[in-house]
Amino acid sequence: MQQDEQIWLRLAQEGDAQAFSRLVDMYAKPVHNLCYRMLGNAEDAEDAAQEAFLRAFKAIRRYDPQRKFASWLLSIAANYCIDQHRRNRLRTISLDESPEASLGDRNPGPASTLVARETSDELQALLAQLEPRDRAAIILYYWNELPYQEIAEQLSMSESALKSRLHRARRTLAVAWEKAQMQPAHMGRSKHEQAAL
Amino acid sequence: MSKPHFDPEPLPASWTALEQRLQAAPQHKPQAGFARRWLARQQVEQQRTAVRRAWGLALLNGTATLLLALVLLQGLRPLVAEPGSTLAMLVSYAATLAAWVLTAFNIIDSLLGQVPLAIWFFLGTAGMAVLLVAALLFSKVSLIQGEME
Numbered sequence: 001m002q003q004d005e006q007i008w009l010r011l012a013q014e015g016d017a018q019a020f021s022r023l024v025d026m027y028a029k030p031v032h033n034l035c036y037r038m039l040g041n042a043e044d045a046e047d048a049a050q051e052a053f054l055r056a057f058k059a060i061r062r063y064d065p066q067r068k069f070a071s072w073l074l075s076i077a078a079n080y081c082i083d084q085h086r087r088n089r090l091r092t093i094s095l096d097e098s099p100e101a102s103l104g105d106r107n108p109g110p111a112s113t114l115v116a117r118e119t120s121d122e123l124q125a126l127l128a129q130l131e132p133r134d135r136a137a138i139i140l141y142y143w144n145e146l147p148y149q150e151i152a153e154q155l156s157m158s159e160s161a162l163k164s165r166l167h168r169a170r171r172t173l174a175v176a177w178e179k180a181q182m183q184p185a186h187m188g189r190s191k192h193e194q195a196a197l
Numbered sequence: 198m199s200k201p202h203f204d205p206e207p208l209p210a211s212w213t214a215l216e217q218r219l220q221a222a223p224q225h226k227p228q229a230g231f232a233r234r235w236l237a238r239q240q241v242e243q244q245r246t247a248v249r250r251a252w253g254l255a256l257l258n259g260t261a262t263l264l265l266a267l268v269l270l271q272g273l274r275p276l277v278a279e280p281g282s283t284l285a286m287l288v289s290y291a292a293t294l295a296a297w298v299l300t301a302f303n304i305i306d307s308l309l310g311q312v313p314l315a316i317w318f319f320l321g322t323a324g325m326a327v328l329l330v331a332a333l334l335f336s337k338v339s340l341i342q343g344e345m346e
Contacts, residue, residue: 017239025232032231033224046227053235054242123222126215142219167208174212181211 009069012060020057027070030144031077037139038081038132040124048084052077074144075154078136085132122180129176134169137162 005026011019031052036045056063056076063072127135133155140151152162276283 021232021236024235028227028231029224032227036225050235050238170208174209177215178211
């Protein structure tokens with residue numbers, strides 16, 4: 001797999017879009033997830049992820065093979081999403097209004113899917129409480145499981161600055177979570193449960 | 198001197214439970230066919246860039262042509278305003294130029310006529326040798342390049 005990646009990378013650096021599309025296929029999930037968690041809805045996430053891959057393809061000649069490709073790609077996506085926030089001041093999702101997007105299928109599925117979706121929406125609403133750079137740090141740390149050093153590099157900050165940002169973000173999340181727990185009608189209960197009442 | 202110790206405020210008790218949720222949260226998947234959509238988008242983007250580049254080139258060419266036309270018009274204005282004197286001046290320039298060229302040919306011809314036959318023979322042989330060596334070198338370089346490819 002690693003060998004395939006190296007071949008596709010080399011071909012992509014020679015301008016082969018077809019080879020790069022193999023890399024797109026390989027990294028679509030983490031990049032899309034990062035964009036979704038950053039932007040809060042599936043449509044914007046799709047658009048941002050596509051744009052991030054386009055930017056990566058345009059800049060592929062400047063990619064340093066010493067660096068991890070996934071890391072390089074995620075840094076492009078994270079910075080693009082941060083820029084999007086800055087430009088558009090995208091709608092912030094309040095704790096009272098959960099995002100419309102869900103885990104793929106929009107139809108109510110089995111109970112486990114429903115629970116997963118509720119959890120995802122809750123987390124999404126919590127993430128919306130954070131500043132874009134803090135949000136990116138949390139996402140890269142928890143979903144992409146990147147080490148501090150790589151996240152700091154990607155977000156152009158020192159490792160100690162990153163740690164203090166992460167700590168601040170965790171505090172904000174925990175406080176928001178506690179507040180949400182005290183208002184079960186808004187956060188804890190699903191829309192379907194509310195409709196049934 | 199030691200660095201000031203970073204002593205963050207402790208996290209609320211609820212953090213542990215929330216962190217577990219974060220760690221267990223699944224990745225959000227894109228809809229099927231993401232790479233195919235990317236490829237299509239990339240092609241559209243490529244075409245758009247090519248069109249943009251063509252327009253830029255056309256604009257540049259148009260501007261250059263316009264500027265050249267303006268310069269030419271400016272230069273030809275005297276011909277339109279005073280055709281007689283301008284034509285006389287042009288004819289005079291052309292005659293002077295032709296006289297210079299003829300003089301230069303005469304000088305070269307007389308110089309060459311003074312060179313002995315032996316030197317002509319030597320120069321001719323040397324020239325042919327140089328051409329032969331150049332042809333050999335060129336064929337060798339082509340052969341090496343072909344092998345490398």
